[in-house]
Amino acid sequence: MSENVLKCGVAGVGYLGQHHARIYSELEGVELAGIFEMDDERAAEICGKYNCPRVETLEELADVCDAISVVVPTDRHHEVAMPLLAGGAHLLIEKPICQSLEEASDILKAAKESNLLVQVGHIEHFNPVMSFLEEAVAAPKFITADRLAPFQSRGTEVGVVLDLMIHDIGIVLQLVKSPVKKIDSVGVNVLSKTEDIANARIQFENGCVANLNVSRVSSKKVREIRVFQSSGYLSLDFMNQAGHVVNVGSGGLDKGEVPIEKGEPLKFELASFAESVRRRQAPKVTGELGRTALEIAIAVTEQIRAQA
Secondary structure, rough: OOOOOOOEEEEOOOOOOHHHHHHHHHHHOEEEEEEEEOOHHHHHHHHHHHHHHHHHOOOHHHHHHHHHEEEEOOOHHHHHHHHHHHHHOOEEEEOOOOHHHHHHHHHHHHHOOOOOOOOEEEEEHHHHHHHHHHHHHHOEEEEEEEEEEOOOOOOOOOOHHHHHHHHHHHHHHHHOOOOEEEEEEEEEEOOOOOOOOOEEEEOOOOOEEEEEEEEEOOOOOOOEEEEOOOOOEEEEEEOOEEEEEEEEEEEEEEEEEEEOOOOOHHHHHHHHHHHHHHHHOOOEEHHHHHHHHHHHHHHHHHHHOOOO
């Protein structure tokens, strides 16, 4: 690794990967050293826009980069990540980490053996809303989360639980900090071959309960969370980076707006990843947290499909 410049790359510059390339090209102390992309036209577009080289193989990408974002469909995460780790690159793998626990374990084992970092792209952990929640939430008793989106074909290689609900699973794991005791789930297929609408009620060992609702066939976009604790409750909007807190005061309930300094979560995420690589310290969203979120998401999915 260069003493001053961190060489970063992107494997897959589609809808989301293009933004990884853009941000790496903008971050101070970072050089966009290369991209790997199967689509010739797309590769030429991104290379022209961000003045970076295209490489022909994953091995070559690992050779020219210190750190790499893996932004390909979930069912290809394992086959892309393994040669990059073998080449000595630190990885940010978009969520979910993989489509199976076995593949996730393979990646974490390879990273550990090579002393490499793996961060999982649970982007909401870098949303300014999450930063506020981590400070304000002490002992949550009940959490509700709603994540709704219009239908699009991108992401349907997995069901809505691994596509959308896994965001909120990661969030509640971080806030509750307790093992899962029980899961009750329901789901419905609407436009794809897998579940498009799902609900999961997750009970934790410490007594907290989280109720998660997701849909990818909604007429509107919603990304909201409400957290209830003995001191009152918080209602936050991840999409608009706003919300309010209701606290129990001497005169009853006191409502106040949340002072959130807005920003681009993906930029915060990639800057944090780059800093973790520079300092060789554990990232905020570790591979282990990503695997635990995947484990719960798979349990929810299997429960839903057993009822079909």
